[in-house]
Amino acid sequence: MNQSLHSISEQERIISLDIMRGFAILGIFLVNMLTFHSPFPNFDPYEWWSGTADQAIYTFIDIFVQASFYTLFSLLFGYGLVIMWERSKIRGSTFGLIGVRRLSFLLMIGILHALFIWHGDILITYAVMGFLFLLFIRMKGRNLIITGVLLYIIPNLLVSLLLFVSLLVAPAEEITIYDPEQAEMTLQVYQNGSFAEIMIQRMSDWYETNNLANAPFMLISIFPLFLIGGGAAKLKWLEKPKEHKKFLTLLASLSLLIGIIFKLLPYILGKNFATEYVQDIFGGPLLAIGYGVAIALAIEKTVFYKILSPLSFVGKLSMSNYLFQSIVSTLIFYNYGLGLYGKVTVVTGTVMVVLIYILQIAVSRFWISRFYYGPVEWLWRSFTYFNWPKWKREN
Template sequence: MNQHLSPVSERERILSLDMIRGFAILGIFLVNMLSFHSPFPFIDPYEWWKGPVNHTVYRFIDIFVQASFYTLFSLLFGYSLVIFREKAILKGQHFGKMAVRRLTLLLVIGIVHAFLIWHGDILITYALMGFLFLLFIRMNGKNLILTGFLLYAIPNILLIFLLIIAVLFSPEGDLALIDPKIAEAALQAYQNGSFSEIMVQRFREWSFANNLETLPIMIVSIFPLFLIGGGAAKLKWLENVEKHTKLLRNLLIISLLTGMFFKLTPYIFGGNPATDYIQDIFGGPLLAIGFAMSIALLAHKQKVKKLLYPLSYVGRLSMSNYLFQSTISTLIFYHYGLGLYGKVSVLTGTIMVIVIYIFQVIISRYWLRHYYYGPVEWLWRSFTYFRLPKMKRS
């Protein structure tokens, strides 16, 4: 069968997947906001933000949000790419060519985002991991999940042992990321610098987090999640929730309990590079899986579904909303905007996230009443399919 391939229609969309995306966009924004308004992570948050209220808000983000939502989006990325492939095969189209175009444009958007808007871009990483995922995407669901689990667990457990040894034998502070010089450079650039000076600082900070030294960490911390998400898609976990209810409920309980334990590791055993890494590398993804399973199960309960439904508006326009958050935040905090960088507390920043996200829910709902796709989603689909999908509703 060789039908003309078109973007996913509204009837074909998985509601819980859009809800999870919308929830992930909120979590990503909460974490990113720390770096939008302050030189995080080159500071000690408890010294930088004074007062018990700020400390409490930061602990909440650190335990429940940090490292959980970019990992959740990694799972969703793998899930969505498998759905895209299955639809292409069903229509008799060449998946490989379209996938390469799709990921190439994502890479271009990520480059523009990283160097012209905000250094903390994740789209470049997702695009590169997506290309690598194409080599594995033909595997069956169980093998994808098993391979992803082993690729994630084994290297990271070994790395944790090395970090524990380093902590035991290295002088205190040698392994810390806190760097007053980098923090001061960020303050000077974003508070007072011209657009070109801010671009230079963006590149410096992007290069600090994205280089040959950090590449292995990215591969073992993000790519395996693509495999696990892709495996879940092949097993139809979100499409057939009723069939998999017992499995999803067990995953929810196990992932939330173990995730919370790992998340609390620095608070139980003391903060150091080893416990901080354990907190993020195992606690983050486990909580992400728990959040996803919770939404997947709750989305099938009519009363709760109505409460969660607004998340789907943001989720359907996830890329546009993600880029909007970076754009509006840098306009608020950078010198070429309102210049509030370094002048906002974690409490104030979190309140701003809530206000902006509510606005995104409202504007996304309004947009979807008049258009089928967000502006970035429409561009992405047009390049992927080499045709212009209908944008405006009748």
């Protein structure tokens, strides 16, 4: 087999990317857990969870986690695609076919995930946005970032202004995502329904978010992050953090500071659809950038590298670990499993996240010591490169 078609070798991996992926998998799990065990976000969380500890942990997740980790993964996805594109050029292979096969496999896995496991799937969206990103991948790094930033800020700023104006003509309670009737129906199906009934509900819940009416919002909230991440890859920000240390330190500091301000907006101005939209749409990505850059800079120091490096085991098996979280969680909460849906508090759910994630670190470390790729990652690479990459390590 021609070397140009080989997948990325272990030596070529960028450890900071794996650590960030592992960190993102934890953050995504914290947010997803709220939907795994409850009909969130169809209810007011501060009414549904009345306990002080529940509200405190939910507030922490809302400020520091919500909308920050799927956006971090979006940035990393664009970054990773550009790395593959550049390495394909070096090896003289045609990236177009490789990229299409890679995204096609992701789309297939996403469809199976959404239909048979969990409606909150993000893989389908990543695949679709990835196909679109292939049209832009040849742009220069600086142009990718500028295009991504403008495509993100301008339409989302207009939407935000429109929402604030709407509050002047309509009561805030009339503009809400909360739907108590839908929450109750969802609760009954996932708590008591058969597998077939749950599957129908799952498809309905997926379509509620992933319909054509919401497509423009996906385009202005996720796709620009692919461009920004891809631009950062071309500028080698993560491969050579020391060369960009001054800029990256300023970027991380400002992103975290301004991101926290946006995230606190509903708690300062009051919770309504407008402030919560701005909180997530601007605060989430800013924190994502801050988290990612801070990790890249921190692991340059040995002490922080030792602390954060266990996350890389999960990151190397990010797809397998993401799917594992969905499978385990739905088996715990849905009626065809333990049937605990609607019976778990935020505190309990968060403790479960921590315990499952620690298990994932241990299992991932064990797996990586014996295999080069996770099971899903190996299939993904096999389909992408149309060969069978070496899987088991020789001891």
